[in-house]
Amino acid sequence: MSLHCTKTSQGRFALSGELDIYNASEAKTAMRDIVSNQNAEVDLSQITEIDFVGIQVLLAAKHEAEINNGALRLSEPSPVVSDALELLGVEAVVSTPQEVRES
Amino acid sequence: MNLDEARKTYFLEADELLGEMEHGLLDLEQQEDPREQINSLFRAAHTIKGNSGVFGFDHVGRFTHRVEGVLDALRNGRLQVSSALVGELLRARDHTAELVALAAEGRDPDADTLARGEAITAQLEGLAGHSPSAAATAAHVEVDTGSERRWHIEWNIGPDMLGHGLDPLSLLRYLRSNGRIEAPQLIGSFPTLSEFNPEKCYQSIRFDYVTSLSAEAVREAFEFFLDESELVIRPEETAAGAAPADGESAPEAAPGSVMVEITSEGVVERGAIDTPKDKPRARLTPATAIRVDAAKLDQLINLVGELVIAGATSHLLATQLGNEQLIEANSAMTRLVEDIRDSALNLRMVQIAETFARFQRVVRDTSQELGKEIDLSISGGETELDKTVVEKIGDPLMHLVRNAMDHGIESPEKRQAAGKPRKGTVALNAFHDSGSIVIQVADDGNGLDPDKLLAKARDAGVVGPTQTLTHQEILRLAFEPGLSTAKQVTNLSGRGVGLDVVKRNIEALRGTVDIESEKGKGTRVSIRLPLTLAIIDGFRVGVAGSSYVIPLDTVIECIEIEERNEAQRGQAHYINLRGEVLPFLRLRELFQEAPPTEESRENIVVVSYAGQKAGLVVDELLGEYQTVIKPLGRLFRSVQGLSGATILGSGDVAVILDVPQLIQTATQAAANGPRHAVGM
Numbered sequence: 001m002s003l004h005c006t007k008t009s010q011g012r013f014a015l016s017g018e019l020d021i022y023n024a025s026e027a028k029t030a031m032r033d034i035v036s037n038q039n040a041e042v043d044l045s046q047i048t049e050i051d052f053v054g055i056q057v058l059l060a061a062k063h064e065a066e067i068n069n070g071a072l073r074l075s076e077p078s079p080v081v082s083d084a085l086e087l088l089g090v091e092a093v094v095s096t097p098q099e100v101r102e103s
Numbered sequence: 104m105n106l107d108e109a110r111k112t113y114f115l116e117a118d119e120l121l122g123e124m125e126h127g128l129l130d131l132e133q134q135e136d137p138r139e140q141i142n143s144l145f146r147a148a149h150t151i152k153g154n155s156g157v158f159g160f161d162h163v164g165r166f167t168h169r170v171e172g173v174l175d176a177l178r179n180g181r182l183q184v185s186s187a188l189v190g191e192l193l194r195a196r197d198h199t200a201e202l203v204a205l206a207a208e209g210r211d212p213d214a215d216t217l218a219r220g221e222a223i224t225a226q227l228e229g230l231a232g233h234s235p236s237a238a239a240t241a242a243h244v245e246v247d248t249g250s251e252r253r254w255h256i257e258w259n260i261g262p263d264m265l266g267h268g269l270d271p272l273s274l275l276r277y278l279r280s281n282g283r284i285e286a287p288q289l290i291g292s293f294p295t296l297s298e299f300n301p302e303k304c305y306q307s308i309r310f311d312y313v314t315s316l317s318a319e320a321v322r323e324a325f326e327f328f329l330d331e332s333e334l335v336i337r338p339e340e341t342a343a344g345a346a347p348a349d350g351e352s353a354p355e356a357a358p359g360s361v362m363v364e365i366t367s368e369g370v371v372e373r374g375a376i377d378t379p380k381d382k383p384r385a386r387l388t389p390a391t392a393i394r395v396d397a398a399k400l401d402q403l404i405n406l407v408g409e410l411v412i413a414g415a416t417s418h419l420l421a422t423q424l425g426n427e428q429l430i431e432a433n434s435a436m437t438r439l440v441e442d443i444r445d446s447a448l449n450l451r452m453v454q455i456a457e458t459f460a461r462f463q464r465v466v467r468d469t470s471q472e473l474g475k476e477i478d479l480s481i482s483g484g485e486t487e488l489d490k491t492v493v494e495k496i497g498d499p500l501m502h503l504v505r506n507a508m509d510h511g512i513e514s515p516e517k518r519q520a521a522g523k524p525r526k527g528t529v530a531l532n533a534f535h536d537s538g539s540i541v542i543q544v545a546d547d548g549n550g551l552d553p554d555k556l557l558a559k560a561r562d563a564g565v566v567g568p569t570q571t572l573t574h575q576e577i578l579r580l581a582f583e584p585g586l587s588t589a590k591q592v593t594n595l596s597g598r599g600v601g602l603d604v605v606k607r608n609i610e611a612l613r614g615t616v617d618i619e620s621e622k623g624k625g626t627r628v629s630i631r632l633p634l635t636l637a638i639i640d641g642f643r644v645g646v647a648g649s650s651y652v653i654p655l656d657t658v659i660e661c662i663e664i665e666e667r668n669e670a671q672r673g674q675a676h677y678i679n680l681r682g683e684v685l686p687f688l689r690l691r692e693l694f695q696e697a698p699p700t701e702e703s704r705e706n707i708v709v710v711s712y713a714g715q716k717a718g719l720v721v722d723e724l725l726g727e728y729q730t731v732i733k734p735l736g737r738l739f740r741s742v743q744g745l746s747g748a749t750i751l752g753s754g755d756v757a758v759i760l761d762v763p764q765l766i767q768t769a770t771q772a773a774a775n776g777p778r779h780a781v782g783m
Contacts, residue, residue, distance in 0.1 A: 021265060024301035032296050051270045057301050060293040067295065087275045088308065089287030 016046030019054030031061035261331030282314025408731035456484030483533035511548030641730035645723035647696035650757035687718030
């Protein structure tokens, strides 16, 4: 039960593990670090578990980036992440591979 | 992370529901009109299924779903109650309990368990006379309205719900498994990340739900989330899906008139909700009881104990001072303290009915296993006793009941040959008797054979070859280790655990066991236990300046011994009490107190326990006294005749006498001592 955030390159991060209530404060800290980079990108392909808490953290971080006139790209959602986002009707927050490549 | 409260509630509720199911199933065959019973069984299974779905315990959900299908067939009269069906449903209940227990440990059932579950449902559905798929459909029919309709759902999630371990996603997933979630929307805004509390919920959810579930079923899905949510469920103006043209088979009221609004205050239902014959209720039983940690109760009882002692001190001082008003005030307080003590002890009292009810199942299963026909009759279930005692009485009772079924009751053929009804009876009974509770296990079987018992005891060397025993003494041999008269060792009793273990367990609770039996007619084992282990009303007596306390429930009367009969003092061990022989003991001798002075008078306190009487000779009678039992230290463990100690108001220590033990000693001494009585 843990959440890891690794920086893969400048402005690019990868989250892995469980993005849920058990790691709520770790998730918040990780997202704050990530959002402090303008136009950061987060790879979500290694997320194995996500709940409503995890979704909220992602949404709040994206919201924060937009307030600061930046952007946060969420990319490569793992199946559990896609499923949860769809269930809540917010699947649009994830950038499609095309968008990622274009940027 | 704290233990997930909601999950805890789920497991507690599942436990209760499973208990209800067991009870209901065992009762089912006895009912003339089992409809009410079947409905509550159905509701229990249904609630377990629903809750399991919400928490993602899919194995429990899937299994109970199929059980529910069979119960539904029963409810609709497509299936009749039969012994085989009840047996199979009981097995299904057990399997559900097993699955719930696995879920509690966070484990998934292994292949073996699943296979067993499959076998049970297959059996059940075989009995129900339809294929698994048909049964599954049947189950749907209950909550399904048959046609799909669309609901608008607005769910304002309480801000703290996430922190309490409830995940809205799990509920949405559950809903999705029973319908379609369309156009979900999150509404709400987030603060900046620095102010963002990840455990707080900032969003509400709106979505359309297309399902064939009834309004009731949809609402029920939200049950666990209700406390902290506001929920509005509205049907869409024009029903989606294939609504039946004639509208007759659709149980709902006209679209548009139904509105279910649920707030944290409770459930407000406006308009007409669909009205199936009987709606599954969200909760089966209203919450009339609260759960209290047993340790808190123990602490309360302890404090009350101290209060009793403090009250006695104050009462004593008031009496010494002779201040009328103070004495009066103290008496009032003493009365209140007594009431508090009684109420506090009452909190721990539970009816024995629940313990007895468990045996319905045992008797049913065991009689089938043994190929005997046995009824269980229960009486005195409302008798109350201390919870700590109840917890410890289960195993000994189980042993006695099994013993009665296995060795007591004969096979139907034998019974018929002996001119008895084919069906044997095991009876459980409980009642209060002089400060004790008596629990009896009786059977109308073949009874004990005293000759066989005695022969066996002689073989084993428990009884000497020339020793003669009374009928009662012979029967008591059944409680000696290694003296089972069973010729055949079955897997029920005869597992190396004999009645001697029962006796030991009971004695550890300060209780006694007795047995009555008549050959060919039956056997009755009586267990006598103290009502509580904490506080007793005592009768204080003095011997050579020391105080002793006799449990008041055992005291029958007090008699003064006239001082003539000097010659016989210290020799006789029994007196003639109104024509009855009463053995007695001199506490002075027993506890080696100082010899009597010239003018000291003697009194006899007549005590009784379990039908036996004895006299205790003391110097002074000091009156009633509330006593908190303090256990004696290890040093005193070998001293006979003491059961505990207590602190008097004056700060002195008094020992509490172990009356059963003393009666036994007195009876023996009288039997062995010189044979002349003290005339009264």
